[in-house]
Amino acid sequence: MNHHSTAHAHDTITTVAVVGAGTVGLGWAALFAAHGHAVRLTDPRPDLAETLDEAMPLLAASLHTTARALRARVEISADLAEAVRDADLVQENGPERLELKQELFADIARHAPGHAVLASSSSGIVPSAIARRLPDEAAARMLIAHPFNPPQVVPLVELVPGTRTSERTVARAAGFYRSLERVPVRLRKEIEGFVANRLQGVVLREAFRLVADGVVTAEELDTIMKTSLGGRWAVVGPLESYHLGGGPGGIRHMVEHLGKGLEQADGTPAIDEAALARVIEQTESAYGTGPAAYRARAERRDRKQLAVNAAVAD
Incomplete structure (x- = not known):
């Protein structure tokens, strides 16, 4: 088949270029x-x-395969143009510097096939900024596909389209990462830092403060997280957990009775009434309301929580 024979001939992704060989x-x-x-x-x-050969044994162990099997499928290229020449998808992993990423994607777009998805692993730079200097045709194929490190172990891939990214590109990328047994989640707005790192940042800032103030040691703080919120959020996530905490009354009951927990340090509301109502409605829509939904969700949470506890027990 000719390289560009039909507009949709290359929805299937078989050859991948990886630009940047950090972790x-x-x-x-x-x-x-x-x-x-x-x-x-x-x-x-x-x-x-x-570097590749040294990394392979540990990477292979995390993927339940052999270093030899993985290495056989990875070809090294000293030249970016050569590396991306036949790629169906390019995964860029360069340093977190906007100007550098803009230059990298200009080079990638110049040398990669016209059907290639152009993905960045950036952990915080929005795609519209990276694609600013790209022509529309290339910008339509560019998006963020941000993994949570290490990408071969942690399932999440945050997909962030830019203002010029096409829906077809988002759909192709989502299908590809799902085929790798990842969990792509599309962000509905561009926001620096995306979602997972913004959540992590809030927790880390408070963790540093608690340890620095002598409330607990570093090891004790990690133990608290691992034996409470860490396992819980692996099972249900913060909003479903809050919803379950309200019993049959759910998140609405929690907000009415414990709403002060959502206030900022100075006592002002962290979120206005209309916005709070949207969160409550979305949570109830996702997880159901009333006694029957509560019982089913609580049973599922407990079963999965016990499985997590057993899996991570030393």
């Missing part, structure tokens, strides 16, 4: 290879081959 890039390369894709890895570092 995230190497993890992506291993994941792509483990799922049978041909991988082209490029990075300006002179010791790229040695």
